Amino acid sequence: QSALTQPASVSGSPGQSIIISCTGSTSDIGGYNYVSWYQQQPGKPPKLIIFDVNNRPSGVSNRFSGAKSGNTASLTISGLQTEDEADYYCSSFTSYSTSVFGGGTKLTVL
């Protein structure tokens, strides 16, 4: 199975909004609403921030939102803060009952 495709890096200024894309296929993102997003700070385990495409776990800021169109999912972070600087990963269930991650996107808050 191939990894989902994410941009290697994105950047934005405090207060701005950014979007991170995650592209797969009809066998994963396009076929199921089981896309999740994770934030990973240096030296820490990943933290779940979006599940099932557009749901936020309790305690996650409403500045994080998710969406999906066809084979591409997206994570939007609005009102960027310096603390949002981290690596972000998407993940999806696949038609083979396996899971696959994206390659990760490094967010820089300028």
Next chain:
Amino acid sequence: QLQLQESGPGLVKPSETLSLTCSVSGDSTTNASYYWAWIRQPPGKGLEWIASIYYRGTTYYNPSLKSRVTISVDTSKNQFALRVTSVTASDTAVYYCAGHSRKAPAVTSWFDPWGQGTLVTVSS
């Protein structure tokens, strides 16, 4: 509150077998809402899902690793484990265990919670 903790050797020789255990606390490995998963992250690289297991023994593996990997669960000890045989330097990574949400039989979604991770280095 569900918590997971990885344990195992930090150094494994090439061609040998890597063995890790994940201890689950705050809930039972027989909780029907979860599969139990292993995920790894080579230094400076991205996440790679390795395998998931349901408490009744149903397993799913990453096809690229399936020939060398075994995941198992011990409900009496509230633990699950990972074995990777014939390791090479490319198996050097931080290994995480995680809860893997179960949506339906053979259907999973998000990973949460995660353990803190354990670094395994493959070197002679």
